Amino acid sequence: GLRAVAEADGFVLVPEKSEGYPQGAAVTVHLYDRYSRA
Numbered sequence: 001g002l003r004a005v006a007e008a009d010g011f012v013l014v015p016e017k018s019e020g021y022p023q024g025a026a027v028t029v030h031l032y033d034r035y036s037r038a
Contacts, residue, residue, distance in 0.1 A: 008032070 010031035014020055021027055 010020075010029045012027050012029055
């Protein structure tokens with residue numbers, strides 16, 4: 001939910017027509033700038 005997003009350190013983009021990534025798959029994590037979350 002919204003709380004999980006507010007507490008997250010970053011996010012992963014999943015393609016629109018995808019069901020996600022297989023377990024163990026390498027993904028790119030986009031980290032939030034820690035200063036913009038103050």
